Amino acid sequence: MEKRELVIIGAGPAGLTAAIYGKRAGLDVLLIEKGVPGGQINITEEIENWPGVQHATGPELGQMFRSHAEKFNTEFRDADVQRIEIRDDRKIVVTNKEEIEAEAIIYATGAFFRRLGCEGEAEHIGQGVSYCAVCDGAFFEGEEIAVVGGGNSAVEEGDYLTNFASKVYIIHRRDEFRADRAAIERALSNPKIVPVWNTVVEKIEGDGMVENLVLRNQKTGETSDLPVAGVFMFVGQSPHDEAIKGLVKAAKGGWIETNDEMETSVEGIFAAGDVRTKGLRQVVTASADGAIAAMSASAYINEQVHLRKTLLEPENVVALFYSSIDREQVKMADDAAARAEKEGKKIVLIDGYRNERMSRKLHLDTLPAMVHLGSGVVKDVKSISSVEDALAFVKKN
Ligand code: NAP
Numbered sequence: 001m002e003k004r005e006l007v008i009i010g011a012g013p014a015g016l017t018a019a020i021y022g023k024r025a026g027l028d029v030l031l032i033e034k035g036v037p038g039g040q041i042n043i044t045e046e047i048e049n050w051p052g053v054q055h056a057t058g059p060e061l062g063q064m065f066r067s068h069a070e071k072f073n074t075e076f077r078d079a080d081v082q083r084i085e086i087r088d089d090r091k092i093v094v095t096n097k098e099e100i101e102a103e104a105i106i107y108a109t110g111a112f113f114r115r116l117g118c119e120g121e122a123e124h125i126g127q128g129v130s131y132c133a134v135c136d137g138a139f140f141e142g143e144e145i146a147v148v149g150g151g152n153s154a155v156e157e158g159d160y161l162t163n164f165a166s167k168v169y170i171i172h173r174r175d176e177f178r179a180d181r182a183a184i185e186r187a188l189s190n191p192k193i194v195p196v197w198n199t200v201v202e203k204i205e206g207d208g209m210v211e212n213l214v215l216r217n218q219k220t221g222e223t224s225d226l227p228v229a230g231v232f233m234f235v236g237q238s239p240h241d242e243a244i245k246g247l248v249k250a251a252k253g254g255w256i257e258t259n260d261e262m263e264t265s266v267e268g269i270f271a272a273g274d275v276r277t278k279g280l281r282q283v284v285t286a287s288a289d290g291a292i293a294a295m296s297a298s299a300y301i302n303e304q305v306h307l308r309k310t311l312l313e314p315e316n317v318v319a320l321f322y323s324s325i326d327r328e329q330v331k332m333a334d335d336a337a338a339r340a341e342k343e344g345k346k347i348v349l350i351d352g353y354r355n356e357r358m359s360r361k362l363h364l365d366t367l368p369a370m371v372h373l374g375s376g377v378v379k380d381v382k383s384i385s386s387v388e389d390a391l392a393f394v395k396k397n
Helices: 013-024 039-043 058-071 133-140 152-161 181-188 283-312 327-342 356-361 387-396
Strands: 002-009 029-033 075-078 081-087 090-095 099-107 111-113 144-148 167-171 193-196 199-205 212-217 223-227 230-233 237-239 269-271 317-322 348-351 369-374 377-383
Touching (some): 002 283, 013 029, 099 283, 133 152, 133 230, 144 152, 152 181, 152 230, 369 387
Parallel strands (some): 002 099, 144 230, 167 193, 317 348
Antiparallel strands (some): 090 099, 111 237, 199 212, 212 223
16 A cells, blocks of 8 residues: 555645645655645636735635645645545555555645525525626626625635626625625625625526526515526535544634644644634635644644654663653653663663653653553553663663
């Protein structure tokens, strides 16, 4: 089976940034993406909040990210990741083409626009029902269309759609938008935008193409018809968690839970970008996640390689686990190693604070502690409080 150090899944801003940081950290990086790299920014018309670039289209910025990752010789692979499995403690990425064993994985698959779920929606997808203004807006030149939703996507994409449509109704179930103030002001001052407050879409009608929406006013309960040629749904997003569902801890809706280091609940698997639980889903926060995830993955990989070589592979090894943030422990560890060496013995020093996972694996509840291992099997463990304790342990083992 192919073995790689770092496998990144998803080539949006999070995955591409992780690749840049991973390569710069000297890792062997494989980036798997199905389709065009760039992720959701490919379907975003304007990006004007990526610092340093006052204006770019989504695809332009996506291409810049990709070129940047290419400059560091990232290996890209076009494949569909079906699931991630843990087999005998090994992390396996199963794609539609092959299986790859990874030392660490960064899951950065992003999110997608949810369906509204009303009657007539599914049958009209691609026939007037759309989830991507950039992809489909030009089909509605001079037509009247509708947008559903009240967040940033609905308000900004609605505004963008007025480049083509003669009128854009923004149908929202409440009486105010929840988007940024600047975006709301821009949309509401656009004469082609007509907000329809306190209203939901009950049904989408049309013989073939969309012709009419049946609306219901939430306050009065009245229904009405709105003849339009198309309707764009921007009613929130869901994570692309298909390949990792059930393996890592996730919040309601499937958003992956991580800590500040982007670690998921499974050791060696990290998540970055829109797919994880977070307050602000933006290009800049996805990129930041990617950078952090790559550096955490790098530390994890180095730790694994180092620990395997020094601790788990040798036939016979005595190690002293100490905490590097405790000066007394650092001194005790150094003294113990030096005195053991004088007596012709070897103590491997491991920073148990930084290698907390390994400490936990070896059931070292308190530091400092001594461990005797043979080919990865624990033979003896003891908490110590002095150099003499350490030397006694070495003699015994
Ligand atoms: P969102 O902020 O979650 O907004 C979803 C909207 O859809 C809400 O207004 C919600 O109504 C409405 N909605 C949800 N379910 C509905 C239903 N069944 N029927 C009718 N309406 C329904 O989603 P988003 O606009 O896609 O934005 C997602 C995230 O990306 C946000 O954090 C947003 O700020 C960010 N974003 C930022 C930018 C930017 O900064 N340029 C652009 C796009 C997105 P309620 O308000 O009543 O809940």
